[in-house]
Amino acid sequence: xxxxxxxxxxxxxxxxxxxxxxxxxxxxxxxxxxxxxxxxxxxxxxxxxxxxxxxxxxxxxxxxxxxxxxxxxxxxxxxxxxxxxxxxxxxxxxxxxxxxxxxxxxxxxxxxxxxxxxxxxxxxxxxxxxxxxxxxxx
Amino acid sequence: xxxxxxxxxxxxxxxxxxxxxxxxxxxxxxxxxxxxxxxxxxxxxxxxxxxxxxxxxxxxxxxxxxxxxxxxxxxxxxxxxxxxxxxxxxxxxxxxxxxxxxxxxxxxxxxxxxxxxxxxxxxxxxxxxxxxxxxxxxxxxxxxxxxxxxxxxxxxxxxxxxxxxxxxxxxxxxxxxxxxxxxxx
Numbered sequence: 001x002x003x004x005x006x007x008x009x010x011x012x013x014x015x016x017x018x019x020x021x022x023x024x025x026x027x028x029x030x031x032x033x034x035x036x037x038x039x040x041x042x043x044x045x046x047x048x049x050x051x052x053x054x055x056x057x058x059x060x061x062x063x064x065x066x067x068x069x070x071x072x073x074x075x076x077x078x079x080x081x082x083x084x085x086x087x088x089x090x091x092x093x094x095x096x097x098x099x100x101x102x103x104x105x106x107x108x109x110x111x112x113x114x115x116x117x118x119x120x121x122x123x124x125x126x127x128x129x130x131x132x133x134x135x136x137x138x
Numbered sequence: 139x140x141x142x143x144x145x146x147x148x149x150x151x152x153x154x155x156x157x158x159x160x161x162x163x164x165x166x167x168x169x170x171x172x173x174x175x176x177x178x179x180x181x182x183x184x185x186x187x188x189x190x191x192x193x194x195x196x197x198x199x200x201x202x203x204x205x206x207x208x209x210x211x212x213x214x215x216x217x218x219x220x221x222x223x224x225x226x227x228x229x230x231x232x233x234x235x236x237x238x239x240x241x242x243x244x245x246x247x248x249x250x251x252x253x254x255x256x257x258x259x260x261x262x263x264x265x266x267x268x269x270x271x272x273x274x275x276x277x278x279x280x281x282x283x284x285x286x287x288x289x290x291x292x293x294x295x296x297x298x299x300x301x302x303x304x305x306x307x308x309x310x311x312x313x314x315x316x317x318x319x320x321x322x323x
Binding site for chain 2: 003004006007010011012013015016018019021022023024025026027029030031032033034036039040041042043044045046047048049050055058063065067069071072073074075076078079080082083084085087088090092093094095098099100102104106107108109111112114115118119120121125126128136
């Protein structure tokens with residue numbers, strides 16, 4: 001169990017950050033798609049810029065993972081169709097439910113138990129993708 | 139302490155999210171919250187019927203532990219580290235939502251019009267949450283990632299597929315808010 005503690009702690013930190021930043025709020029997602037506040041763009045923008053800097057730094061400093069391998073990001077498969085179509089379908093759901101997968105779980109902790117309906121539906125959606133995968137353009 | 143109790147500004151929150159991504163990479167894993175949906179399908183036995191779920195989900199247990207932590211983190215942030223204050227949403231957002239019939243905007247994290255038990259027990263309310271969740275679950279697997287996998291990890295590592303996916307995220311979101319919401323509400 002010991003090897004999982006670090007993941008539990010990272011998860012706690014992630015949950016706290018997303019609540020304190022209000023990124024788990026339906027209202028903030030609505031506001032973002034209305035371009036009425038810089039808040040969410042600021043969060044995503046500074047996250048990406050910090051991420052780029054951290055990845056650069058780890059490359060120049062040759063940082064190794066705790067497992068002893070080179071620290072690197074897995075590469076996404078090449079393609080266009082799946083990313084634009086899948087992305088658009090995701091975006092429709094993100095704006096409608098106001099929650100992406102991370103916040104869905106975190107909201108349970110804030111006592112918003114009705115979000116469990118969204119999670120169960122998301123599981124069904126994931127299962128439906130698995131069923132239809134080979135018939136969809138990728 | 140007072141500073142922690144206030145809502146955190148974007149320039150603190152964003153870098154903190156990047157640190158989460160970096161820590162998971164440092165532990166030899168990767169940041170992607172939607173993968174858990176696939177893992178849970180696999181645990182539920184979906185692999186017996188659908189090949190997509192027939193994989194070694196046990197090696198993804200660490201990611202479910204992240205989820206457990208995130209739920210606990212949500213609890214701590216909401217019940218221990220928060221002053222009960224209204225969200226500082228833009229005035230235009232509050233007005234637009236009022237015009238769509240949403241009241242008490244920003245007094246909770248989620249609008250009671252969609253997430254209260256009363257809303258869930260109505261056909262329209264339940265349909266919205268189910269369709270919204272289904273689209274998220276379907277879309278994220280089709281696109282191979284969600285906000286954490288594509289918008290944070292993918293963009294930070296300058297990957298073109300992730301940029302296309304993020305463009306899709308916004309295309310879908312804009313269509314929903316600007317074209318479909320006025321019909322729904």
